[in-house]
Amino acid sequence: MRIRKNAVITAVGGYVPDTVLSNHDLEEMVDTNSEWIVARTGIKERRIVNDPDIATSDMATYALKRLMEEGNVNPDEIDCVIVSTSTPDYVMVSTGSMVCEKAGLKNAWGIDTNAACSGFLYALTLGASMIESGRCKKVVVIGADKNSAIVNYTDRNTCILFGDGAGAVLLEQTEEPVGLMDSFFRTDGSGKENLIVTAGGSKFPASQSTLDEKLHYVRQDGRVVFKAAIQGMTDTCNEVLKSNDLVSAQIDYLIPHQANLRIIQSVGEYLGLSAEQVKVNIDRYGNTTAATIPLCLWDFKDDFKYGDKMILTAFGAGFSWGATYLKWGTLRQSKKD
Numbered sequence: 001m002r003i004r005k006n007a008v009i010t011a012v013g014g015y016v017p018d019t020v021l022s023n024h025d026l027e028e029m030v031d032t033n034s035e036w037i038v039a040r041t042g043i044k045e046r047r048i049v050n051d052p053d054i055a056t057s058d059m060a061t062y063a064l065k066r067l068m069e070e071g072n073v074n075p076d077e078i079d080c081v082i083v084s085t086s087t088p089d090y091v092m093v094s095t096g097s098m099v100c101e102k103a104g105l106k107n108a109w110g111i112d113t114n115a116a117c118s119g120f121l122y123a124l125t126l127g128a129s130m131i132e133s134g135r136c137k138k139v140v141v142i143g144a145d146k147n148s149a150i151v152n153y154t155d156r157n158t159c160i161l162f163g164d165g166a167g168a169v170l171l172e173q174t175e176e177p178v179g180l181m182d183s184f185f186r187t188d189g190s191g192k193e194n195l196i197v198t199a200g201g202s203k204f205p206a207s208q209s210t211l212d213e214k215l216h217y218v219r220q221d222g223r224v225v226f227k228a229a230i231q232g233m234t235d236t237c238n239e240v241l242k243s244n245d246l247v248s249a250q251i252d253y254l255i256p257h258q259a260n261l262r263i264i265q266s267v268g269e270y271l272g273l274s275a276e277q278v279k280v281n282i283d284r285y286g287n288t289t290a291a292t293i294p295l296c297l298w299d300f301k302d303d304f305k306y307g308d309k310m311i312l313t314a315f316g317a318g319f320s321w322g323a324t325y326l327k328w329g330t331l332r333q334s335k336k337d
């Protein structure tokens with residue numbers, strides 16, 4: 001009998017910059033107020049990079065180094081690094097390649113995936129497939145974004161929402177009944193009308209007019225995104241529950257993309273979960289795009305126990321959205337423990 005080999009998360013690392021951008025700081029920059037931001041989004045502060053030498057790959061590397069230290073992971077044993085980001089260091093040269101170099105991984109290859117806020121979940125499924133197939137033994141999946149590089153700090157519709165950060169997980173093979181069980185993903189390209197960074201790619205290469213028109217910044221129709229996010233996350237959570245013969249009462253935790261506290265609460269309520277089951281750190285970090293879910297796993301890892309059933313769900317530009325069902329395993333111990 002073939003024993004199914006699952007991919008399980010065995011180590012986690014996270015990083016956010018030291019510099020805090022509070023709601024009160026934003027009051028000095030745009031016409032807004034802290035009460036409005038907290039009431040409409042749940043965000044109290046976010047972290048941003050204020051050193052021009054720090055790029056997305058640096059934040060990703062800090063998260064990976066923490067993962068290796070706390071998980072006692074030998075860098076030479078890592079086969080592959082997948083970085084999910086929509087703010088890569090360069091258009092050409094993958095952030096994954098930069099991370100492998102900066103973290104001193106001699107035997108790994110690194111690539112990027114981009115599905116904006118859903119990117120980490122997509123990359124997690126790709127990484128898990130490589131472990132399940134036996135092609136790789138240790139795959140690192142990172143979600144990292146330096147959103148401060150694409151946010152217009154004179155646009156109150158967007159600048160209040162985003163922060164910078166990175167989170168990393170290590171996937172390894174297990175024969176135990178834990179790990180990534182299933183995913184249900186969708187995309188809809190027509191969503192680009194409502195959430196996009198228009199210029200800098202091949203469609204609108206950088207030019208004087210793209211600069212003049214501020215097309216290198218993130219632009220969105222918040223109301224459209226808000227509704228689509230609640231619907232998309234709830235629907236895909238239900239799909240993944242159904243295809244695994246589960247009902248939400250059997251779920252221990254929901255780890256949602258952190259875009260807006262009201263979105264998170266609505267999805268939790270539609271699924272019938274209690275507030276304690278729904279993990280939230282948006283108040284401290286804002287929306288860190290691909291980093292929100294791994295940063296949540298990093299922040300709350302001590303709450304999780306072997307066998308806990310979790311649904312991870314995200315919605316983002318593309319539109320892209322989906323849900324992943326996983327059972328928590330055992331994290332590797334650091335040398336200190």
Ligand code: COA
Binds near residue numbers: 195220226229259
């Ligand atoms: N401070 C104060 N007022 C603001 C404001 C701000 N930062 N931003 C918008 N407003 C105003 C609007 O101009 C509007 O005023 P009006 O009624 O006079 O026109 C009013 O507040 C309500 O705006 P609205 O857009 O309806 O607010 P909202 O409750 O939808 O909240 C978002 C706006 C952006 C917070 C919300 O739509 C959202 O979070 N959407 C999802 C965005 C997202 O997650 N994007 C990332 C990808 S996952």
